[in-house]
Amino acid sequence: MVKRLISMMIMASIGLAALTSCDNSANNADANTSATQTPDAADVHTIDWSLVASGEKAVDPANYEYPFALDSQNVRDYAEYFGVDNATAQHNLTVSMASNEALSKVLDQLSETYTSHELTDDKEMKLIIHTTPDVAASSYDYVLSDDFAKGLVLPIVIQPDSKKGEVKAHGEVAE
Numbered sequence: 609m610v611k612r613l614i615s616m617m618i619m620a621s622i623g624l625a626a627l628t629s630c631d632n633s634a635n636n637a638d639a640n641t642s643a644t645q646t647p648d649a650a651d652v653h654t655i656d657w658s659l660v661a662s663g664e665k666a667v668d669p670a671n672y673e674y675p676f677a678l679d680s681q682n683v684r685d686y687a688e689y690f691g692v693d694n695a696t697a698q699h700n701l702t703v704s705m706a707s708n709e710a711l712s713k714v715l716d717q718l719s720e721t722y723t724s725h726e727l728t729d730d731k732e733m734k735l736i737i738h739t740t741p742d743v744a745a746s747s748y749d750y751v752l753s754d755d756f757a758k759g760l761v762l763p764i765v766i767q768p769d770s771k772k773g774e775v776k777a778h779g780e781v782a783e
Contacts, residue, residue, distance in 0.1 A: 653721060654744045655766055660713045664751040667759030674698050675756060690729040699760070700733045706757035707735055710750040710764060718743065724772050734763040738771040 676683050678694050687697035704727050714737055715722055721740045728734050735750075747765045752758060 651742055652744050653717075653742055655714065655717055655746055655748070657746070657748045659717065660710070660748065660750060660764075662709075662751050662753035664753045664759055666749075666751045666761050669699055669760060672699075672760065674702050676701055692729070692731060696731050700729060702757045703733055703752070703760050703762050706752045706754050706760070707762055709752060709754050710735060710762050711737070713750075714764060714766075723770050732763070734765055736765045736767055739766060739768045740770050741768045743768045 676698050678698055682701060683694050683697045686692075686701055687694050690697065690700075692700070707727060711725060718737070718739060721743045723738045723740060725735060725737045728736065743766060745766055745768055747763065750762045750764050752760050752762060
């Protein structure tokens, strides 16, 4: 009888332990949702731009020797497609081809908070990096260090808007 009573007490204890350790995520869903939408100031991640800086000095884009000729087919096609002048197209082509240098340095700090990025194709090209709301909005003028675009400036903007890029599947064509 004592043996059976002890066995029942052990089983009851195990059952009670199992019930108290159940997942309460369904009960806490509202609390978790509001916490991710409006993070506390202590939870906001700030980009350390000193870790991104290249150490290069900015050059005057008007006097830069671009790898693309001002009247080359690539420059003319870009200018026509994006509705900019040839000088802007020449600059944007060069900077966009070297932009991964800056992007990779910023992504090293963002990890899971990164959602997407885009390069604007207008007169004032910039790299916009979209993140989750727990990253502080900021901006920085990155000076490219790769020989291809050395000294040219790429403005970087951090936008904590969780915007996802519109990536097309392989072979899908924009209309």
